[in-house]
Amino acid sequence: MTRVDAARLQRDLETLGAIGRHPGGGITRTAFSAEDAEARQWYQRECEKAGLDLELDGLGNMFVSIPGASGEVAGVWSGSHLDTVPNGGAYDGALGAVAALECLRRIRELGISTERPVRAVVFSDEEGNYGSLLGSLGLRAGYTAQQLGQLTGRDGDRLVDALAAWPWASGSPAETRLGESALAAFVELHIEQGPKLEASATDIGVVSSIVCLGGARLSFVGQADHAGTTPMLSRSDALVAASDFIARIPELAMAVSPNCVATCGFTHVHPGAANVVPGEVECSLDFRDPDLAVIEKLGRDLEAMARMTAERHGVTLLWAPSVTVPPVPMHGLVQRAVADAADELGLSRTSIASGAGHDSQNMAHLAPTGMIFVPSVGGRSHSPAEFTAWSDVTNGANVLLATVLRLAGRQPVSGRER
């Protein structure tokens, strides 16, 4: 079987992992930052060294192809992203982006012919510095100029200004929407970012779906009072109420479904002084499950518990639900191709739902799409502790290459193959 160049892939991940790395070990390569630019420059040079063609679009998505490949026939694409969360790790996004490039290099240097052209893609701003899954959502649905004008980054700068100064963008950011005919299939290699593959000592996760995502913003509104002079029974303490709610989230979630997760990721306490009884607490809620019905029940149950808790503490609840992102099933054709590739390579595999969002959930609206997961040590991700063994990196890339070749229709070996 055709394999990737494992040493080259490792070298690439090490080189890329040094870009934006802090002394503390974490990597900050947020979208359209100087560090993202350095990563794009490195990626562009690697494409040039490998004799591959690089195209850009108006949102900074990058498309790599083998010279001479037909643009008429719908292609098989693979890719991921080069940007990271602040203080993130070296594998999330990077693995899938570099492995897709490695697949293209391998196909070109071995002179492999495929019925459909194979492309590698780097999506812009997957981690949502300006907008979550920014680049792939642009390919799927497009943005109006007005929508783009409203997007700002963590630092308050405007996306349109960032794009205007970005060397790896070309054309109008509002005109990135992809015709359905361009794409025959999409497959993305990614680290699991959870503990399940490692815990079950499984090499490869064949992703069945990207889970359904629900969320809300809550505010518990009580009354700010002097912490020294206001008797306990005279208080409307918003933080005590919010805390009573947050402490009960895990139990509620596990009662609804053993697979779901529910998280309060932040609280903002106002006025937030040691000697003032908190008058208002804002909280985030993020809950996920493969099943839309479970998400709907979680939303109802969490809201009911929040209302009861607020009432019990004599404070007011403001509940603002976020838009529910429905689950995105991975296509059976691609799941089958991934499973067969793993079997051929003698790797153990299991079906697994992705708890995280990925660019694949946008690509799935355009063509049959699937994902390949490899184990994350300790399930750690979005953290400097993110780690995947080189053997798993290589396994994942080999499964990706075999999957892409299956989906693209590898031609019988010709004399040109070296």
Added chain:
Amino acid sequence: MTRVDAARLQRDLETLGAIGRHPGGGITRTAFSAEDAEARQWYQRECEKAGLDLELDGLGNMFVSIPGASGEVAGVWSGSHLDTVPNGGAYDGALGAVAALECLRRIRELGISTERPVRAVVFSDEEGNYGSLLGSLGLRAGYTAQQLGQLTGRDGDRLVDALAAWPWASGSPAETRLGESALAAFVELHIEQGPKLEASATDIGVVSSIVCLGGARLSFVGQADHAGTTPMLSRSDALVAASDFIARIPELAMAVSPNCVATCGFTHVHPGAANVVPGEVECSLDFRDPDLAVIEKLGRDLEAMARMTAERHGVTLLWAPSVTVPPVPMHGLVQRAVADAADELGLSRTSIASGAGHDSQNMAHLAPTGMIFVPSVGGRSHSPAEFTAWSDVTNGANVLLATVLRLAGRQPVSGRER
């Protein structure tokens, strides 16, 4: 009986209350700000108009006396502060500062003679922009130049720079410590900042003590993980643990003592993103009671509960206790004078502990000290909702004047009194 000029006092509070007031109703007149300067300038002009002498010290404390009063004899002082918390109210500090000035004006214009000289004082930075009770602590204990060099304001600026540019300071800030012989007694009029006087329909609170203050900074340290990919049972969620603790604080406090209060005023959640399981949560703790033994038990019980809660949630607890500020009893002599003054004026009174800290707690280390409280509507303070009825303002100022005259030894009425 001699009374204050209620109309003038009301006008003064209205004039002062317009300085630093936002359109939303709150007042921001933090120490050594432009708004504090405007208030000091107004105060200085009022002293000049009333023919009173104004002296300054190196920390910006202001001392007002009647011309010709002996500096040799230990005096009876009254006063409070002109600075506010951010977005505070019009009475906290202002009432006591303006009423003390009114007492001096009244004594001078009525030609009242006292055995001991009467002084009004404005303390610097009571609300702790640079240091809590900054000015009065300087009078009580002094600061070394090194200590002063380390104090910075909310905006990060250095106290020594602020003082160097402050027109109402004179001499070295390190040389403000007051000799014990300067002071015969101190009395401060203040709003209660709590709901007890209003709830019991009592005119005057004779303050028995300033409560003991305990505190701590806690950190619950778990592990930051992806909120979508980390199963509920694999998490070490620092916010769930912290919330479980905070929600139980009121019950624990009320079990220790019906009079005590305990507050978590802020939490800081790290990393604080909606889609990341919180890895660390810092919390403040502030607990108060008139009895030092109760504070010590509260400290022990809160720490034990925090440790148990952390253990139950599989996270680590870091507990850093703050220095305990012991209770400061008000002097029986001054309490007696306040009570007698209230009785003479036909006002109802009750003994009450102060849950808030005041400059009086520093002055109590220098001379017999007491405080007079008047009702706060709804117990609201440190808030634009802070409000005290004009009748209560007048009652408090009349009790202050009568108390000061008792303590200073009013001379028999002479022909000079108008």
